[in-house]
Amino acid sequence: MAHLLGGEGLTVQFASRTVLDGVTLGLEDGDRIGMVGRNGDGKSTLMRLLAAKQEPDSGRVAARRGLDIGYLDQSDVLDGESTVGAAIVGERAHQNDAQHEWAANPKIREVMSGLIAEVDWQARVSSLSGGQKRRVALAKLLIGDHDVIMLDEPTNHLDVEGVAWLAEHLKNRWRANEGAFLVVTHDRWFLDEVCNRTWEVHDATVDAFDGGYAAYVLARAERDRMAAVVENKRVQLVKKELAWLRRGAPARTAKPKFRIEAANQLIADVPVARDSVALNKMATARLGKDVLDLENVSLTLGDKELLRNITLRLAPGERLGIVGVNGAGKTTLLRLLNGQVTPTSGRLKRGKTVQTAVLSQEVTELDDVSELRVLEVIEAEKRVVSIAGRELTAGQLVEQLGFSKDKQWTPVRELSGGERRRLQLLRLLVGEPNVLMLDEPTNDLDTDTLAAVEDLLDGWPGTLVVVSHDRYLLERVTDHQMALLGDAKLRDLPGGVEQYLTLRQQAEQAQGAEAVGLATATQATAAEAISGRSEAELRQARKDANRVERQLAKIAQQEEKIHQQMETASANGEFDVLNEQNASLQTLQAEKEALELEWLEAAEILG
Known part of the structure; x- marks a missing residue:
């Protein structure tokens, strides 16, 4: 495989802290690399160095001559005053020659239909939701013909469907031994789906592993076990030296025998994540039989009907995951269950002993305690808490979720987004609610912290409702899932997230959604194109567009x-x-060429 780019002896220091210390690594043709590590350990810094967006304090980055690198920043860098079309293709959004280029290029057609089919081409970027902005930024990057793509948290704000589309696109973008990408993400399903290598950034260095997230976890477990073997041998040698120095009898110690087992043997003796029977028994004791019930609930906000005659009954100890398209009402459903929103019709029935807690997306609840330190925030709630039958002090609890003894005395105002989310979750758990609702809890959290959160939730006896686009988390901490499909209905998913994606695909095929809203330059006149068109004309245009797609x-x-x-x-x-x-x-x-003109005519009718 051909070498694309690499860094040699990369060192970066911030104040008194060394983020990267003499790191040497590179990307080859065919590399599909996922980068993991704790928040603040230097993942984004390393990516910026390799993308030539930042200079190292020492060391150098060298790339193959003429190498084209596409880079997606973690933060929003789009011009809020620009239209969607101009944000993606600039001034070319209004040029006729560009229309033919997009129509003739299957890659561009696929990106446009997969990411922004439902986004208004003429809308101001500032008016878009977080998920829509992320889709626009991705579309701008992915329509380019780059040799290497670098993505910093691309799945943030995307729904499950968007994450699945992006994974499929990256898997099929190049041939097996062509191109390369480097991605920083906390989405473990995504890492497993698209990556063939993993870089772990930790302690100012980088360790490389073959395979995606699952392979990385197994390899790291083996590495840690080998380290434990080495440490055990060292301790035995120290004991022998001490015995010799004391001139006592020689130590009669036999060296323990260890071996690293194959991956399936390595995890064969690992217990199940949680004892569901015991937890349900505890939850029933805390909650009784009645928890939260939505009975024939409908909700309309403004002109939009979000929910129509839905019924949802939460049982003691139930662990429910909610998925759905952006804007379908997932967060609103949590607010209904928490009594913060009054339904248009129907009612919420609440058990007498129910005590709810909600982890919001924005975590604004910490603004009132911004001057307190981490440990003080938790101790203000409770100094000792019982989890999974164990008594934990506030200090032990915050340490379990990644706040070291030094970090426990950091003022809340100085915490990062991921640290704020961790702290607020701990604050809620210390209050010992019996119904916990989490709204996109994985945003800004690193993979190690996510594992710690999941471990904490495994021993939590109560009813859990999780809204998330993170498939790994949903399958890990919930027992079943339901979906809001954007049609005001709540549907059970016995087949999990895969069933949800299948349902969405079937719905799109039924509606001819592959052609609807295809984002080409013709959308510059979307308002005029749509107005005055009959349903029959629109239906025929969809058929024509689909037929032309197949012929092309x-x-x-x-x-x-x-x-x-x-x-x-x-x-x-x-x-x-x-x-x-x-x-x-x-x-x-x-x-x-004739078919491309026909496709453009159909796209103009559809807007």
Whole structure:
């Protein structure tokens, strides 16, 4: 595999802290690398160095001549005053020649339909939701023909469907041994789905592992076990030295025998994540039989109907995951269950002993205690808490979620986004609620912290409702999932997140959504195009667009086959065959141009 770029002896220091210390690594053709590590350990810094967005204090980054690197920043860098179209393609959004380029390029068509089919091309960026802005930023990057793509937290604010689309796109963007990407993300399902290597950034260095997240966890467990073996041997040697110095009898110690087992043996004796029977028994004792019930609830906000005649009954100890499209009402559903929103019709029935707690997305609840230190915030709630049958002090609890003894005395105002989320979750748990609702709890948390949160939730006896796009988390901490599909209905998902994605795909196919809202330059006149069109015209346009898509795909296959035949004919000196194939190619080219014009006409009608 060809070398693309690399860093040699990279060192970065912030004040008195060394973030990276003499790190040397590189990317080759075919690398699909996921980067993991604790918040603040230097993942984004390393990515910026490799993308030439930041200079190291020492060391250097070298790239292959002419290498094109696409980079997605973790923060929002779009111009809020720009339209969606201009944000993606700049001034070319209004040029006719650009229309033909987008129509003729299957990669661009796929990106546009996969990411921004439901986003208004003329909308101001400032008016978009967080998820929509992320989709626009991704579309801007992915329509480019880059050799290397670097993505810093690309799944933040994306719904489950968006994450699944991005994973599929990255898997199919290049051939197996072409191109490369580097991604920083806390989404462990995504890491497992798209990555063939993992970089762990820790203690100012980088360790490389083969495989995605699951392989990395197993490899790290083996590494830690080997380290334990080495440490045990060292302790035994120290004991022998001490015995010799004391001139006592020689230590009769036999060296313990260890071996690293295969991955399946390594985890064979690991107990189940949680004892559901025991937890349900404890939850029933704390809650009684009645928890929270929504009975025939409907809710309309402004002109939008979010919920229609839904019924949801939460049982003691139930662990429910909620998925759905952006704007379908997931957060609103939590607010309904918590009594913060009054339904338009129907009612909320609340058990007498129910005590709820909600972890919001913004974590603004900590603003009132910004001057207190981490440990003081928890001790103000309770000094000792019982979790999974164990008594933990406030200090032990905060340490379990990654706040070291030094960090426990940090003022809340100085905490990062991920640290604030951790602290607020601890604050809620210390209050010992019996119904806990988490709204996108994985945002800004690193993978190690997520594992610690999951471990904490495993021993928590109560009813749990989690809204998240993180498939790994949902499958790990909840027992079943339900979906808001954007049609004001709440649907049970016996097949989990995979069933949700299948349902969404079926709905899109039924509505011809592949053609609706395809973001091309024709959307610059979307308002005029849509107005005055009958439903029959729109329906016919969808059919035409779908038909043209299929025909263009067939032509692409035929062109590839002809090119292969021409190569063979050229190598064998068969010039007659070469002329015939060239004529066929010209015919296909003319047919393709006609189809592209037809596709543009259909897209203009659909807006």
